[in-house]
Amino acid sequence: xxxxxxxxxxxxxxxxxxxxxxxxxxxxxxxxxxxxxxxxxxxxxxxxxxxxxxxxxxxxxxxxxxxxxxxxxxxxxxxxxxxxxxxxxxxxxxxxxxxxxxxxxxxxxxxxxxxxxxxxxxxxxxxxxxxxxxxxxxxxxxxxxxxxxxxxxxxxxxxxxxxxxxxxxxxxxxxxxxxxxxxxxxxxxxxxxxxxxxxxxxxxxxxxxxxxxxxxxxxxxxxxxxxxxxxxxxxxxxxxxxxxxxxxxxxxxxxxxxxxxxxxxxxxxxxxxxxxxxxxxxxx
Amino acid sequence: xxxxxxxxxxxxxxxxxxxxxxxxxxxxxxxxxxxxxxxxxxxxxxxxxxxxxxxxxxxxxxxxxxxxxxxxxxxxxxxxxxxxxxxxxxxxxxxxxxxxxxxxxxxxxxxxxxxxxxxxxxxxxxxxxxxxxxxxxxxxxxxxxxxxxxxxxxxxxxxxxxxxxxxxxxxxxxxxxxxxxxxxxxxxxxxxxxxxxxxxxxxxxxxxxxxxxxxxxxxxxxxxxxxxxxxxxxxxxxxxxxxxxxxxxxxxxxxxxxxxxxxxxxxxxxxxxxxxxxxxxxxx
Numbered sequence: 335x336x337x338x339x340x341x342x343x344x345x346x347x348x349x350x351x352x353x354x355x356x357x358x359x360x361x362x363x364x365x366x367x368x369x370x371x372x373x374x375x376x377x378x379x380x381x382x383x384x385x386x387x388x389x390x391x392x393x394x395x396x397x398x399x400x401x402x403x404x405x406x407x408x409x410x411x412x413x414x415x416x417x418x419x420x421x422x423x424x425x426x427x428x429x430x431x432x433x434x435x436x437x438x439x440x441x442x443x444x445x446x447x448x449x450x451x452x453x454x455x456x457x458x459x460x461x462x463x464x465x466x467x468x469x470x471x472x473x474x475x476x477x478x479x480x481x482x483x484x485x486x487x488x489x490x491x492x493x494x495x496x497x498x499x500x501x502x503x504x505x506x507x508x509x510x511x512x513x514x515x516x517x518x519x520x521x522x523x524x525x526x527x528x529x530x531x532x533x534x535x536x537x538x539x540x541x542x543x544x545x546x547x548x549x550x551x552x553x554x555x556x557x558x559x560x561x562x563x564x565x566x567x568x569x570x571x572x573x574x575x576x577x578x579x580x581x582x583x584x585x586x587x588x589x590x591x592x593x594x595x596x597x598x599x600x601x602x603x604x605x606x607x608x609x610x611x612x613x614x615x616x617x618x
Numbered sequence: 619x620x621x622x623x624x625x626x627x628x629x630x631x632x633x634x635x636x637x638x639x640x641x642x643x644x645x646x647x648x649x650x651x652x653x654x655x656x657x658x659x660x661x662x663x664x665x666x667x668x669x670x671x672x673x674x675x676x677x678x679x680x681x682x683x684x685x686x687x688x689x690x691x692x693x694x695x696x697x698x699x700x701x702x703x704x705x706x707x708x709x710x711x712x713x714x715x716x717x718x719x720x721x722x723x724x725x726x727x728x729x730x731x732x733x734x735x736x737x738x739x740x741x742x743x744x745x746x747x748x749x750x751x752x753x754x755x756x757x758x759x760x761x762x763x764x765x766x767x768x769x770x771x772x773x774x775x776x777x778x779x780x781x782x783x784x785x786x787x788x789x790x791x792x793x794x795x796x797x798x799x800x801x802x803x804x805x806x807x808x809x810x811x812x813x814x815x816x817x818x819x820x821x822x823x824x825x826x827x828x829x830x831x832x833x834x835x836x837x838x839x840x841x842x843x844x845x846x847x848x849x850x851x852x853x854x855x856x857x858x859x860x861x862x863x864x865x866x867x868x869x870x871x872x873x874x875x876x877x878x879x880x881x882x883x884x885x886x887x888x889x890x891x892x893x894x895x896x897x898x899x900x901x902x
Contacts, residue, residue: 385673388673389669389672389673389676389694389739392673392676392680392691393691393693396676396688396690396691397691397701397890399888399889399890400888404680406680407676407677407680407681409677409781409782410673417681417779455673495701495890497693498693524887527811527887527888531887531888532887603808603811603815603816604683604684604811604815605683606681606683606779
């Protein structure tokens with residue numbers, strides 16, 4: 335996950351809180367993947383689009399909440415996401431970005447400040463790091479993490495629900511789970527609707543159009559051990575494919591694995607800094 | 619809840635499924651409130667706005683997920699919400715509508731077909747009927763239902779998070795709960811993020827700016843019995859107040875209590891007709 339371009343080592347950042355990690359990223363001192371960083375705060379996929387496409391993309395995500403769980407949307411022209419972190423600046427706070435032009439990857443960058451436009455709207459979408467942490471905390475082994483690989487991802491035969499120019503297959507990620515832990519894994523991931531929720535499918539990959547489990551479309555092939563079942567979750571690559579297929583003039587995303595780390599607890603009930611019982615004020 | 623303008627009696631509709639109830643409403647045969655109808659399907663608040671305001675209103679709801687849980691958004695100019703029900707037409711499928719002009723209630727109607735515009739976007743937002751049903755199924759008494767009143771609602775001192783012209787207080791509904799059932803009530807309602815989720819507050823109403831619990835801003839005053847605690851949930855009137863304060867030229871909502879009944883199970887994990895394990899197709 336991510337090339338080893340570390341001015342600071344990954345392990346140096348492990349003890350830091352989310353705002354401190356963002357500070358290291360913002361200064362350019364850290365440019366690699368964010369899995370395991372930020373001490374149990376919600377991490378997010380990022381998609382930045384011109385406002386002309388924002389309403390349709392918003393609808394696309396709302397209609398496909400499992401692959402595209404919306405956790406924050408900026409004001410038009412603003413790089414801030416104050417409900418997710420008071421100091422967040424989406425132009426600098428992600429370790430690496432991909433810039434798409436007319437649906438094709440045009441370049442990879444560490445900072446997009448000079449590309450920013452008053453027409454841009456930034457969308458933050460939940461990611462699987464959240465439920466993976468909860469699974470590992472429950473003692474469930476995840477091969478790709480234990481072996482420092484990227485989770486395998488596949489184009490499924492399930493169509494996403496379209497909105498305007500945004501459409502395409504639901505992309506799924508696969509984790510091999512011991513059969514006797516399947517029910518537990520379903521229950522754990524269902525608790526995290528901001529992180530793709532419960533699996534879309536388990537068992538025969540052919541039922542969702544995956545002909546060769548050993549040949550993922552993205553990420554690294556992952557073995558399915560004796561007594562294990564392949565379990566498939568909706569994946570945050572789904573909106574990236576929809577954006578590519580829509581061929582919109584310009585779009586900026588995070589580089590896979592290089593996420594936006596927020597200040598929201600990854601087990602929060604809703605995606606915002608407010609607690610369940612908000613700080614009350616007196617008087618109307 | 620709703621004047622007794624029933625060509626069909628409420629009890630005649632109790633056995634009907636959601637699509638059948640919508641059919642009765644669409645034909646004009648039923649024009650009253652929908653609590654308890656549609657056999658355990660998700661019911662929704664409705665807000666229809668010109669597209670100019672749609673992106674900001676979408677952001678407002680996303681930023682305030684407890685009062686404004688988005689369950690469906692139409693294409694611009696389309697009265698359909700196919701992910702919520704294949705035949706839904708928001709121009710005819712709600713028993714009664716309110717039309718606002720420049721922030722003021724202009725009229726109440728049973729049908730808005732002749733007001734429809736190609737510029738309109740319809741938003742469906744979850745409502746409390748869902749968690750109320752779950753609470754009653756768990757044996758928790760709710761005074762306003764047992765006494766055929768409207769739940770009391772109050773402007774709280776908690777500010778919603780603004781988006782464009784949309785802002786204002788979080789409106790809360792209050793239900794008096796036996797102290798020994800409080801934890802259970804919190805857990806039950808937390809299971810329904812599409813229906814306002816867990817309470818925002820319980821205990822002293824003054825802590826959230828409510829000076830007189832006996833004088834609700836909407837609905838009927840409800841007693842707090844011996845051994846009971848007032849429990850406050852975020853309420854779907856919040857976006858209606860935000861819409862009024864924004865003074866947008868035109869907006870159409872359902873009349874309170876007269877909801878859109880969808881075909882989605884009210885305990886579905888995500889707001890859409892797809893099940894957790896979607897119908898799979900073979901081949902890519």
